[in-house]
Amino acid sequence: MKINNTYRFLLLPLAGSLLVAACGNSQNEAAVDGSAAKAKVAHNAAYTDDGHLITPDGWREWIYIGTPVTPNGLNGGAAPFPEVHSVYIDPTSWEHWKETGTFREGTMLAKELSMILSEGAYEDGSTSQVSGRGYFQSDVFSGLEFAIKDSTRYPDEPGNWAYYSTGHAPGIEYPATMTAEPAQSCNTCHEVNASDDWVFMQFYPVLKEAKGGS
């Protein structure tokens, strides 16, 4: 529908109050998306008074750093992280990374999962498309996770990284706030297997290439 300027003027305050109403709802209420339609792009993490992470805005407009793909069809029908993993870093931390080659206090990394296209799939879940046979991202998102480094807020987390997850399910709606996961659920695997400061640098060519410092 095309809305002329007069109507837009009338509708804006209404949209604003609906947004406020949505944000005031309980933690399970879906209230965020990462799309360009969002008004802001978060550069720093924000928290509720009782210590929950307010799901950062606009992560799809952060700097993209890499895309591991683990199709269900190659993982016994149920990949631990289904299926396409799009990883981003917040813009301020990206600038810091390019200068110093380190993750600043407050670094936020996002990993958003999405399902692959399944129509006409072979047994391994792949499909043939214009560019060849392979795995193609669908428009069904299946989870959102954040890793946040902060020695003041997370003095007891190994590496001072805390981890947040919506869980994984096709079409999952994202909550307005998130609760930190216990270290053994997330942090331990990162500590042992990730190649640079708990981060899986080995899979992020964009970060590797831009690493600053000496």
Ligand code: HEC
């Ligand atoms: C079994 C090992 C393992 C566990 C457990 C694990 N991860 Fe990860 N995580 C990975 C790997 C491998 C990557 C690299 C990207 C990819 O392949 O998805 C990653 C990447 C990430 C990233 C992107 C930034 C980075 O550090 O590389 C976030 C955010 C993340 N994981 C959050 C979580 C959360 C939240 C949990 C707990 C609910 C968790 N992870 C548990 C293996 C793990």
